[in-house]
Amino acid sequence: MATRTVGDKAKWRRRKLSKIPDDDNDCASLAWLLNFRLDALVNVTVPEDEVRVEEPLTVKKPPYTYPELIERALRERGELTVSGIYQWISDHFPFYKANDERWKNSVRHNLSINPHFRKGARASQGAGHLWSLAANAIDLLPQRREQEKTERLEAHIIECPKVIVLDEAAIAAASIIPDQDIFNGGAMFLNPVSAEQVVRECGLITGL
DNA sequence: ATTTGTTTAGGTTTCA
DNA sequence: TGAAACCTAAACAAAT
Numbered sequence: 001m002a003t004r005t006v007g008d009k010a011k012w013r014r015r016k017l018s019k020i021p022d023d024d025n026d027c028a029s030l031a032w033l034l035n036f037r038l039d040a041l042v043n044v045t046v047p048e049d050e051v052r053v054e055e056p057l058t059v060k061k062p063p064y065t066y067p068e069l070i071e072r073a074l075r076e077r078g079e080l081t082v083s084g085i086y087q088w089i090s091d092h093f094p095f096y097k098a099n100d101e102r103w104k105n106s107v108r109h110n111l112s113i114n115p116h117f118r119k120g121a122r123a124s125q126g127a128g129h130l131w132s133l134a135a136n137a138i139d140l141l142p143q144r145r146e147q148e149k150t151e152r153l154e155a156h157i158i159e160c161p162k163v164i165v166l167d168e169a170a171i172a173a174a175s176i177i178p179d180q181d182i183f184n185g186g187a188m189f190l191n192p193v194s195a196e197q198v199v200r201e202c203g204l205i206t207g208l
Numbered sequence: 209a210t211t212t213g214t215t216t217a218g219g220t221t222t223c224a
Numbered sequence: 225t226g227a228a229a230c231c232t233a234a235a236c237a238a239a240t
Contacts, residue, residue, distance in 0.1 A: 065229085065230065065231090066230080066231080067230090081212090082211080082212060082213085083211080083212090102232070102233080103231095103232090105232075105233070105234085106230095106231065106232065106233090108211095108212070108213060108214085109213090109214085109215090109231090109232085109233095110230095110231095111212095111213080112213055112214050112215080113214085113215085119213085122239095125240095126211075126212090126239095126240070127210085127211050127212055127213095127238085127239050127240045128211070128212045128213080128239085128240090129212085129213085209240100210239100210240085211238100211239080211240075212237100212238080212239075212240095213236100213237085213238080213239100214235100214236085214237085214238100215234100215235085215236085215237105216233100216234085216235085216236105217232100217233085217234085217235105218231100218232090218233090219230100219231080219232080219233100220229100220230080220231070220232095221228100221229080221230075221231095222227100222228085222229075222230090223226105223227090223228085223229100224225100224226095224227090224228105
């Protein structure tokens with residue numbers, strides 16, 4: 001298969017390491033708070049020409065690999081031609097547009113190289129064969145469901161500290177500006193959740 | 209000419 | 225850090 005030189009790997013690693021985290025987007029850091037002025041956020045009107053026009057919503061790529069997509073199609077339909085698989089995927093996932101040849105190439109590539117899929121008889125019309133799941137194929141989807149369950153669990157654990165960080169930010173900001181009633185000032189930036197609410201939503205009392 | 213199927217090559221991400 | 229999995233692109237041949 002693909003060969004990769006030591007130089008290539010070093011090049012890739014350098015590029016990967018060069019991605020220094022953006023402090024502005026680092027929720028775990030409170031460094032920004034040192035320069036934070038809450039009063040600057042209150043009663044501020046944004047000029048018309050500075051109002052950002054939202055980008056149209058883009059269809060996100062489904063969290064499935066190509067083998068998983070193909071398996072879903074074949075499990076649902078039993079046997080499909082290549083064009084039938086294309087059709088099923090683009091019907092179920094708008095991300096994969098019918099007029100885009102790139103992902104179709106990847107689908108064909110996966111059908112060819114993955115022993116999970118079996119090439120059957122010739123299609124009754126048109127070129128190509130009927131594809132189905134191999135008799136001894138492992139069901140990829142339960143693996144995916146298990147993985148998603150784990151990811152949800154981890155996401156839940158990871159998301160909670162963000163809520164706490166926001167609350168800590170509110171406390172920290174209040175300590176910086178003691179005369180400012182931040183919870184009644186109308187500022188939407190801070191999230192005035194109670195400690196009980198945070199604990200409840202994080203499942204720290206009731207469990208997961 | 210177009211679609212299908214195979215193969216090769218290399219980039220990218222994830223995980224142990 | 226390396227290996228493996230995954231993704232993407234492309235070349236090419238066979239079938240229709």
